[in-house]
Amino acid sequence: MSKFVSNTSPILYLSKIGLIDNIYLPPENFLIPNGVKEEILAGAVDDYAKEWIGSPNNKIQILTVPTRSEILAWDLGKGETEVLSYLLSNEGTIGIIDDLNARRCAHIYHLPVIGTIGLLLNSKGKNQISSLKETFTKLKEAGFYIDKNLLERLLIEVKEL
Secondary structure, three states, X not given: OOEEEEOHHHHHHHHHOOOOOOOOOOHHHEXXXXXXXXXXXXXXXXXXXXXXXXXXXXXXXXXXXXXXXXXXXXXXXXXXXXXXXXXXXXXXXEEEOOOHHHHHHHHHOOOOEEOHHHHHHHHHXXXXXXXXXXXXXXXXXXXXXXXXXXXXXXXXXXXXX
């Protein structure tokens, strides 16, 4: 199974809608750069995300990631920079990133990334969540942007529309 390294926003949004514990990625395969942990702990947004990432029972791996100069040049946030730097140095790892500029950077360097939506589609396929339509509604209410046409295509694809 592939390893996944996550940026801040997927963790925050999944936490906001109560699904952070339902998106099952084996802990040994779920990596979080220290910069992402710092962003979550410093934010005033979501107490559950802070509790989740700081829990001693949580078996996720927190990594110290040396930043790569080619990624620093993109002037991204600390979390995105560390995720992409990790991906550049660790073939076979998939990034979980929602930020458009970070995804553009990943594309330029041919780095595999998915976002919150990709995680949810994967979870729906594994029956870890019952309704994508309800989940996407909750995400939108939490402030997550989903293009209306993309949303419609996805719901048709999973036979919920």
